Amino acid sequence: MGRLMGAIETDKELSVYESMAARFDVATKKLNLDEGLTKYLRTPNREIIVHIPVAMESGELDVFDGYRVQHSIARGPSKGGVRYAPNVTLDEIRGLAAEMTWKCAVVNIPFGGAKGGIVCDPEKLSQGELERITRRYTAEILDYIGPERDVPAPDMGTDEQTMAWIMDTYSMHVRHTVTASVTGKPFDLGGSRGRKEATGRGCMIVCDQALKRFGRQRDQTRVIVQGCGNVGSQAARLMHEAGYKIIGVSDIHGGVLNTRGLDVPALLEFVKENKTVQGFPGGEEINNMEILEQDCEVLLPAATESVITSKNADRIRARILVEGANSPTTPPADSILFDRGVFVIPDILANAGGVTVSYFEWVQDRQGYFWPEGMVNERLKHIQVAAFSDVVRYGEKHNVNNRIAAYMLAIDRVAFSIKLRGIYA
Numbered sequence: 001m002g003r004l005m006g007a008i009e010t011d012k013e014l015s016v017y018e019s020m021a022a023r024f025d026v027a028t029k030k031l032n033l034d035e036g037l038t039k040y041l042r043t044p045n046r047e048i049i050v051h052i053p054v055a056m057e058s059g060e061l062d063v064f065d066g067y068r069v070q071h072s073i074a075r076g077p078s079k080g081g082v083r084y085a086p087n088v089t090l091d092e093i094r095g096l097a098a099e100m101t102w103k104c105a106v107v108n109i110p111f112g113g114a115k116g117g118i119v120c121d122p123e124k125l126s127q128g129e130l131e132r133i134t135r136r137y138t139a140e141i142l143d144y145i146g147p148e149r150d151v152p153a154p155d156m157g158t159d160e161q162t163m164a165w166i167m168d169t170y171s172m173h174v175r176h177t178v179t180a181s182v183t184g185k186p187f188d189l190g191g192s193r194g195r196k197e198a199t200g201r202g203c204m205i206v207c208d209q210a211l212k213r214f215g216r217q218r219d220q221t222r223v224i225v226q227g228c229g230n231v232g233s234q235a236a237r238l239m240h241e242a243g244y245k246i247i248g249v250s251d252i253h254g255g256v257l258n259t260r261g262l263d264v265p266a267l268l269e270f271v272k273e274n275k276t277v278q279g280f281p282g283g284e285e286i287n288n289m290e291i292l293e294q295d296c297e298v299l300l301p302a303a304t305e306s307v308i309t310s311k312n313a314d315r316i317r318a319r320i321l322v323e324g325a326n327s328p329t330t331p332p333a334d335s336i337l338f339d340r341g342v343f344v345i346p347d348i349l350a351n352a353g354g355v356t357v358s359y360f361e362w363v364q365d366r367q368g369y370f371w372p373e374g375m376v377n378e379r380l381k382h383i384q385v386a387a388f389s390d391v392v393r394y395g396e397k398h399n400v401n402n403r404i405a406a407y408m409l410a411i412d413r414v415a416f417s418i419k420l421r422g423i424y425a
Ligand code: NAD
Pocket: 154, 155, 156, 157, 158, 199, 226, 227, 228, 229, 230, 231, 232, 250, 251, 252, 253, 288, 289, 302, 303, 304, 305, 324, 325, 326, 327, 351, 352, 354, 355
């Protein structure tokens, strides 16, 4: 199998945009895509920068920077999360928006890609401040979003409540309730059953497929999860319930390791009360980066980007890497993992369960008819199993690793739609 990963200088390896671009370049070359189309697919459709004035609890006025990048609308409205974090940059949002285009195409749902973000620290803001930031951000980008244009969803630092505020602000402006304007909403406001668990469930579905490939049983499989937010906690809970042995979980403050297997329900109860895994009595304390290097069969990064780099990839001991987070592995790390024989399930496949059930939510909102949870989970499984098999078969056929196969498959699908729409006319 080819070792092609994408050339990138090590000083740029932490840039999400550069990582995406390096992989994109390898995939488009392999696909023999023409120069004009390559340029078109590399460039975002639209980038919006807003500066949001917000009245703070202190009585003072502050101004926050916000972004929304719409990478592609070739296959349908653009779709993607909104993240609140102090280190958000336009470059990161641009890279993640493009990744959303490829992700929607890998699972073959009718969306393009987008991403948004606000530079702020949600842990230091009150609910009132968060609500005012969210409403003003929504008002600023209102002309460019909506069910037929661009549909936001939660990401790091945002949740169901954030989506409810966006939906309400959008609806107030257009003067009727538009539930399909966002996904990842509370169920009582038009959310979908199974959405909260969807990304974690999707990670488990593709991990199950990898296990099948290697003839391994769940109860012989030790799993380490980095991140205990929406994706990490749901993946840990569902995988524990399914019989996997979860031996380590971490968050931004630290981690906990128990080689005999963690009591995951007790851990999640502890996290609910203490807002961190640090200090959980059912295991030893471990640093949140060291936890990645522990002996296990499955490593599931579900926290943030660029955590597996040229600096630590040679110490990763997992056999299977399930990328719950977006862009957790840099291209130089890809090469090292490939040489070490790690089976990588790339982010645009592994964590696509979230956007897939978001698609179901958008469909249900537009129909005004809601599906039982069993149906949501069954349809999610159907899509992720098919996408896993498409990617692995594509990789075997074209002699490339799973990451490049996923990119090639996605780019091929988007390019085909563009050609069908007659862009050269
Ligand atoms: P979240 O905000 O709910 O949780 C993030 C978790 O990561 C928290 O536990 C935080 O403490 C931890 N964390 C942050 N930095 C860390 C670090 N350096 N080391 C260890 N832990 C760290 O976010 P989320 O929604 O669970 O998203 C996590 C990742 O998954 C992001 O990359 C996001 O883009 C991606 N993702 C999320 C969804 C979704 O449906 N929520 C879908 C697809 C991809």
